[in-house]
Amino acid sequence: MICFSAENFQNLEQRRSLRRSRFHLIPQRTATPEFREDRVLRLRNQVGDAPIILRICRIGAYYRSSILQTFELAKLLREQGITVSAVILGVVQDELVLEEIMSLRGREDFVITDPAMTTNAAELLPVADAVVGTGRNLVEAAMAGVTLFTPLAESQLPAAVTGHNWRDLAATNFSERNKLAIAQSPRELATAFLRADATIARTIADEYSIEAAIRRYATVYESDQSTHHHPVDFILNASAVIVSVTRSRRSS
Known part of the structure; x- marks a missing residue:
């Protein structure tokens, strides 16, 4: 599970119902705005x-x-x-x-x-x-x-x-x-x-740049050998993060 803030990471890590889950703190989620x-x-x-x-x-x-x-x-x-x-x-x-x-x-x-x-x-x-x-x-x-x-x-x-x-x-x-x-x-x-x-x-x-997050997402997928993620999974998930960030920025 990917957490965007230390606050969320600590709260989720302490939940007994999620004790079998693996958590990763990746706060990078912001694309550089287009300044006009x-x-x-x-x-x-x-x-x-x-x-x-x-x-x-x-x-x-x-x-x-x-x-x-x-x-x-x-x-x-x-x-x-x-x-x-x-x-x-x-x-x-x-x-x-x-x-x-x-x-x-x-x-x-x-x-x-x-x-x-x-x-x-x-x-x-x-x-x-x-x-x-x-x-x-x-x-x-x-x-x-x-x-x-x-x-x-x-x-x-x-x-x-x-x-x-x-x-x-x-x-x-x-x-x-x-x-x-x-x-x-x-x-x-x-x-x-x-x-x-x-x-x-x-x-x-x-x-916090989203560009730095791509490298960290790759590390998460590469290290999680037990789940045998296909590379396409990484591409789709990384793309979803970037699209979500871009849409969120445009709506703000």
């Missing part, structure tokens, strides 16, 4: 010239916390004299949540729900100076080489993704369930934004 310069320029014209902290997500109860953390990060940076705008880009799932975040955003911030922008939104990632991301969206942002933040559970501010903490955050799939043993200070968050160091983005992009 024409769409990036259109969005940039809409929001102005200020540096952008981008959050791409559906606007609903599940992502409410990460949206508010994005606003709080932008507010924190502005309080430290850093010009920045938070841009929330997504399809509306809950009108009440939309109403709430519209009332809480700063005057420099934007909430964009236009389907012309929300369709294939990953194509717009290069517009951002930083992204508050979760799951596949964070990995796609890493592929765009931008500064990475991710939401934290029970927090008003997101975490800056660094070389020291990224594996801990990856264990919860860079999700709203993220936790850090030691909270980052406002100064650390501002420094991460200003440094714009793409090193960690390159590390995560390399770690």
Whole structure:
């Protein structure tokens, strides 16, 4: 059985009903988006010239916390004299949540729900100076080489993704369930934004690229001699993974 996150791997491995199963952790599942310069320029014209902290997500109860953390990060940076705008880009799932975040955003911030922008939104990632991301969206942002933040559970501010903490955050799939043993200070968050160091983005992009997964799937099939998989099985399964990832990206 293939698991996409350490969280799922650990949970499934502990189930007695699955004790005869073999589990493999292969987190690589993200294809590099097609970045569209024409769409990036259109969005940039809409929001102005200020540096952008981008959050791409559906606007609903599940992502409410990460949206508010994005606003709080932008507010924190502005309080430290850093010009920045938070841009929330997504399809509306809950009108009440939309109403709430519209009332809480700063005057420099934007909430964009236009389907012309929300369709294939990953194509717009290069517009951002930083992204508050979760799951596949964070990995796609890493592929765009931008500064990475991710939401934290029970927090008003997101975490800056660094070389020291990224594996801990990856264990919860860079999700709203993220936790850090030691909270980052406002100064650390501002420094991460200003440094714009793409090193960690390159590390995560390399770690989670679907291209790397093909090699690992091949290793799984080659090592599982007891099931006598035919090579065609590998081709079909690998193709299914790539098609699934591509369709998922296009629908986001």
